[in-house]
Amino acid sequence: MWNNITGQADTITKLKSIFKTRKISHAYLFEGNDGVGKDAAAIEFSKLLNCTNLVNGDEACDKCDNCKKITSLRSEYFKMIFALPAGKNDDSDSDPIEKLASSDFEAYMEQLELKSENPYYKISLSNANNIRISSIRDLVSKIYLSAPAGITKVFVISESDKMRNEAANALLKILEEPPKNSVIILTTSKLNSLPQTIIGRCQRIHFESLTPEQISVKLKANADYPAKQIELASKISFGSYSRAAVLLEMGVDDLRNRAIEYMISLLKNDFAEVVTISRSISVKNDKEKVRNFLFFMNVWIRDLLRVRNQSAGFEAELINSDLAERLVKLNSNFPNSDIFSIILDLEEAEKLIGQNVSLALILINLSIKLKRHFN
Numbered sequence: 115m116w117n118n119i120t121g122q123a124d125t126i127t128k129l130k131s132i133f134k135t136r137k138i139s140h141a142y143l144f145e146g147n148d149g150v151g152k153d154a155a156a157i158e159f160s161k162l163l164n165c166t167n168l169v170n171g172d173e174a175c176d177k178c179d180n181c182k183k184i185t186s187l188r189s190e191y192f193k194m195i196f197a198l199p200a201g202k203n204d205d206s207d208s209d210p211i212e213k214l215a216s217s218d219f220e221a222y223m224e225q226l227e228l229k230s231e232n233p234y235y236k237i238s239l240s241n242a243n244n245i246r247i248s249s250i251r252d253l254v255s256k257i258y259l260s261a262p263a264g265i266t267k268v269f270v271i272s273e274s275d276k277m278r279n280e281a282a283n284a285l286l287k288i289l290e291e292p293p294k295n296s297v298i299i300l301t302t303s304k305l306n307s308l309p310q311t312i313i314g315r316c317q318r319i320h321f322e323s324l325t326p327e328q329i330s331v332k333l334k335a336n337a338d339y340p341a342k343q344i345e346l347a348s349k350i351s352f353g354s355y356s357r358a359a360v361l362l363e364m365g366v367d368d369l370r371n372r373a374i375e376y377m378i379s380l381l382k383n384d385f386a387e388v389v390t391i392s393r394s395i396s397v398k399n400d401k402e403k404v405r406n407f408l409f410f411m412n413v414w415i416r417d418l419l420r421v422r423n424q425s426a427g428f429e430a431e432l433i434n435s436d437l438a439e440r441l442v443k444l445n446s447n448f449p450n451s452d453i454f455s456i457i458l459d460l461e462e463a464e465k466l467i468g469q470n471v472s473l474a475l476i477l478i479n480l481s482i483k484l485k486r487h488f489n
């Protein structure tokens with residue numbers, strides 16, 4: 115049902131109209147920021163194309179066999195492709211799932227389960243940096259097989275910008291000679307990272323970022339968190355439901371407090387405390403946590419910039435509006451801090467997370483750089 119999708123009214127109208135006029139393309143490109151419901155809409159549209167018991171002529175029922183199989187992500191005629199770690203004896207011609215090491219396979223099944231329970235869930239497998247060529251070759255081998263009458267095979271390539279050239283070229287060949295009764299849906303939040311040749315062969319469907327209100331309504335419906343935390347997560351996630359949900363799960367208040375404590379400690383020259391915080395944030399090598407920790411600092415510093423500029427009504431624009439007084443004090447204590455260099459250093463540190471650098475070390479080194487820009 116379309117009410118599985120939060121917001122996106124214009125996009126839903128467009129998808130309904132595509133369905134009703136039966137002008138179905140062989141390939142779509144769902145583009146928009148992370149966590150706004152692109153995968154969820156791809157699943158919904160796939161159900162619509164295959165539902166045997168339509169509601170109002172343009173809505174999937176969620177009850178028929180086809181709808182249920184697609185929702186569970188376990189249909190022979192619906193497949194979701196995403197980045198995978200390299201398998202053992204990986205060759206490019208066999209199903210990459212079968213080649214995964216057993217621990218990776220377990221993680222894959224677990225991620226698939228989480229995604230089927232919540233289509234807004236962001237799939238994340240360790241060491242899965244790109245969509246493998248074997249995943250696309252596997253798609254090629256399946257897309258030309260015939261399917262029962264009335265079935266439209268759908269292949270969703272999630273975060274399709276993670277295809278390298280070889281995979282993109284293999285996909286391009288299918289887009290040039292699309293098989294009948296099948297649809298490929300690519301999703302991406304990084305449109306500029308996709309080759310023009312691919313973009314040009316897909317019908318583009320844009321997804322807007324969500325409003326904080328839309329995010330908070332969905333968060334309240336799905337989980338039991340204090341209203342204040344939901345409000346902070348909705349506001350700080352810049353239109354991404356998935357990010358807001360992850361922040362809540364990580365403890366949005368705690369993470370923000372620790373990001374602020376880290377900065378205050380370095381300003382007080384209390385580097386022992388900086389090291390303690392850096393180590394505790396990096397425990398278990400949780401890259402996502404360190405990424406979000408840096409994200410909070412970034413938001414905090416951007417708020418500091420708003421305070422410094424003192425444009426009319428700046429208080430309302432603050433993301434950390436509940437901490438406005440602290441920001442004003444910080445600004446008056448460090449009036450010459452070089453905010454732009456601080457933001458650049460934060461972004462630089464974020465890039466290092468993806469590489470093989472100790473997470474605690476990234477944060478400790480960062481504090482030394484930041485200290486200089488504050489003075």
Ligand SMILES: [Zn+2]
Pocket residue numbers: 164165166167168174175176177178179180181182
């Ligand atoms: Zn149905």
